[in-house]
Amino acid sequence: MEPIIATQDLKKVFRLGKVQVPALRGVDLIVQEGEFLAVVGPSGCGKSTLLHILGGLTNPTSGHVLVDGNDFITMNDADRTRFRRHKIGFVFQRFNLLPTLTARQNIAIAQHIQGNGFNPHRFDAVADMLGIREKLNHKPFAMSGGEQQRVAIARAVICEPKILLADEPTGNLDTENSQIVLNMLRALNRSFRQTILMITHNPEAAAVADRVVRMRDGRVVSD
Amino acid sequence: MVNRMVLQNIMHRPVRTAVSILAVAIEVGMVMLVVGLTTGLLNESAKRVEGVGADVLVQPPGASFFFGLTQAPMPIKIADRLAEIPRVGGVAPALFQFNSTGGLNLIYGIDMESFNRVTGGFVYHSGGPFEQPYDILVDDWYAKANHVKVGQNLSFLNHSFRVAGIVEHGKGARLFIPLKTAQEMSGALDKASIFFVKCTDPGYTDQVITSIHQLLPRYQILSVKEYMSLMSSNNLPAMRAFLTVMILVAVVIGFLVIFLSMYTTITERTREIGILKSLGASKTYIIEAILREAGLLAVIGVLAGIAGTWFARKVILASFPTLSIDLTIEWAGRAALLAMVGSLIGAFYPALRAAQLDPVDALSYE
Numbered sequence: 001m002e003p004i005i006a007t008q009d010l011k012k013v014f015r016l017g018k019v020q021v022p023a024l025r026g027v028d029l030i031v032q033e034g035e036f037l038a039v040v041g042p043s044g045c046g047k048s049t050l051l052h053i054l055g056g057l058t059n060p061t062s063g064h065v066l067v068d069g070n071d072f073i074t075m076n077d078a079d080r081t082r083f084r085r086h087k088i089g090f091v092f093q094r095f096n097l098l099p100t101l102t103a104r105q106n107i108a109i110a111q112h113i114q115g116n117g118f119n120p121h122r123f124d125a126v127a128d129m130l131g132i133r134e135k136l137n138h139k140p141f142a143m144s145g146g147e148q149q150r151v152a153i154a155r156a157v158i159c160e161p162k163i164l165l166a167d168e169p170t171g172n173l174d175t176e177n178s179q180i181v182l183n184m185l186r187a188l189n190r191s192f193r194q195t196i197l198m199i200t201h202n203p204e205a206a207a208v209a210d211r212v213v214r215m216r217d218g219r220v221v222s223d
Numbered sequence: 224m225v226n227r228m229v230l231q232n233i234m235h236r237p238v239r240t241a242v243s244i245l246a247v248a249i250e251v252g253m254v255m256l257v258v259g260l261t262t263g264l265l266n267e268s269a270k271r272v273e274g275v276g277a278d279v280l281v282q283p284p285g286a287s288f289f290f291g292l293t294q295a296p297m298p299i300k301i302a303d304r305l306a307e308i309p310r311v312g313g314v315a316p317a318l319f320q321f322n323s324t325g326g327l328n329l330i331y332g333i334d335m336e337s338f339n340r341v342t343g344g345f346v347y348h349s350g351g352p353f354e355q356p357y358d359i360l361v362d363d364w365y366a367k368a369n370h371v372k373v374g375q376n377l378s379f380l381n382h383s384f385r386v387a388g389i390v391e392h393g394k395g396a397r398l399f400i401p402l403k404t405a406q407e408m409s410g411a412l413d414k415a416s417i418f419f420v421k422c423t424d425p426g427y428t429d430q431v432i433t434s435i436h437q438l439l440p441r442y443q444i445l446s447v448k449e450y451m452s453l454m455s456s457n458n459l460p461a462m463r464a465f466l467t468v469m470i471l472v473a474v475v476i477g478f479l480v481i482f483l484s485m486y487t488t489i490t491e492r493t494r495e496i497g498i499l500k501s502l503g504a505s506k507t508y509i510i511e512a513i514l515r516e517a518g519l520l521a522v523i524g525v526l527a528g529i530a531g532t533w534f535a536r537k538v539i540l541a542s543f544p545t546l547s548i549d550l551t552i553e554w555a556g557r558a559a560l561l562a563m564v565g566s567l568i569g570a571f572y573p574a575l576r577a578a579q580l581d582p583v584d585a586l587s588y589e
Contacts, residue, residue, distance in 0.1 A: 052583050055501070057500070057501065057582045057583050057586075058581070058582070058583050078505065078506075081500070081503055081504075081505055081506075082503070082505075084501070084502075084503040085502070085503020085504075085505075086503070088503070090501045090502075092501075092586070096494070096497075096498045096501070096586065097498075098228070098495055098498060098499075099235075099495070100228070100231035100232055100234075100235045101227075101228060101231055105224070105227060105228070105231075108224060109224055109228065109499075109502065110502050112224035112225070113499070113502045113503050113504045113508065114503065155502075
């Protein structure tokens with residue numbers, strides 16, 4: 001079966017003035033559809049950069065990266081944006097909800113950007129599964145961290161993305177809420193075969209994944 | 224959905240929103256009021272000249288049809304020669320005096336008898352005609368604006384005048400003094416700035432003008448109808464330039480405030496723009512959202528500006544009854560268009576900048 005994510009000798013170098021800072025030094029990674037993968041490693045090892053490249057937020061310096069059959073190296077910014085709109089869902093450590101919108105509007109805007117219009121059945125199903133029905137008319141400042149993260153997950157999966165990319169989704173949560181969020185990610189993966197790639201520092205969080213990949217100094221050191 | 228987001232954003236920063244709306248409203252109000260005051264001044268001034276009741280105006284060579292600008296006197300004897308022209312029913316000489324102390328006023332020095340013959344005579348609200356050389360007649364608008372009463376002394380052109388009468392407005396000037404007095408004060412004895420010529424029938428106007436041209440070939444001779452059509456800012460280069468500059472200043476103010484407002488907004492919302500980008504929002508989507516926000520601010524500003532201008536007109540006219548402000552739908556439309564276009568242009572660069580933000584940098588913006 002064709003992997004949903006395949007990277008080969010993936011490199012990313014940032015330029016800070018005249019200094020070149022390598023963030024990824026040749027990452028080889030294969031992720032199968034429906035897999036729940038955790039990427040762990042110390043700060044600065046390149047986890048977030050890898051996630052940003054796989055989500056089409058930034059382009060690699062060299063190497064190959066195929067995501068759902070699309071070669072990012074050959075895609076321009078507009079193509080990657082379109083790809084992200086239809087195939088990727090993001091969950092961030094800081095929730096990243098739009099502060100002026102309610103939970104309902106934060107979720108609905110993803111559907112609006114995708115352009116397929118509001119799907120009430122999908123919306124209800126996601127809201128029920130994540131247990132946020134009571135909070136739909138609340139704005140982010142009126143919700144707890146755990147509730148905000150559940151809304152962020154709802155927003156990420158509302159358009160049925162091929163891949164869910166989660167960047168330290170429990171990093172800003174207490175133990176109880178962390179467990180709730182992890183259970184939800186696990187449930188999404190099990191119930192809908194949602195492919196999830198999660199970055200985390202937390203070994204307990206990584207433990208819920210099917211597979212754990214360790215990174216150090218811009219490389220995968222164990223798989 | 225975008226509209227809802229735009230609305231929420233606008234409500235989220237009430238002070239910024241209020242300042243932006245106020246700037247656009249001021250822009251619209253400034254354009255409408257400046258144009259309204261200018262055209263009002265010209266129209267009202269033209270109507271007053273029309274109200275004299277003459278059919279033809281005779282001025283010396285090179286005189287401006289904007290009366291206050293030139294005084295260039297002509298020999299008063301010309302009046303007798305004009306009166307001899309067939310179909311001429313009356314000739315009234317007037318000498319202009321431009322008073323600049325305590326406000327700008329055009330004073331007509333008039334010969335009461337000939338002026339009455341052309342105009343049909345003043346309608347007196349109180350008092351009566353001149354009795355002494357230093358008597359003055361003021362119109363009712365001037366009297367109301369300056370709380371003038373009959374018998375009161377007014378100081379003009381370094382002389383004290385007794386108010387002899389308050390007359391109905393609309394007969395050339397707001398202030399009238401005896402012709403002889405005006406001539407003595409300006410050292411222009413036996414001179415006049417203009418002759419108001421009344422035909423025995425308005426249908427003879429062209430015929431009379433032709434005759435006057437033959438008599439006074441180099442003089443400036445206009446029918447009152449022609450004069451009325453000339454009294455627009457388009458025929459006054461300085462006025463046109465003034466209007467253009469004022470409109471430009473207003474547009475630049477609106478443009479800069481919207482530019483600054485939207486620029487600040489996108490800096491403040493960098494992270495939110497990053498979030499939209501992470502959701503797959505295209506550059507067009509982000510530009511459109513920001514332009515919609517600027518557009519909505521401009522629309523509210525335009526409506527507030529138009530309403531505010533009508534209100535300001537009432538307040539100004541209540542405080543300065545001699546002013547005239549002509550507000551027109553046409554200029555309200557033009558001011559609205561200028562404000563809308565200025566606002567959208569002002570918002571375009573910030574919108575473009577937002578669309579070009581790197582999503583990773585935007586998401587990590589603190």
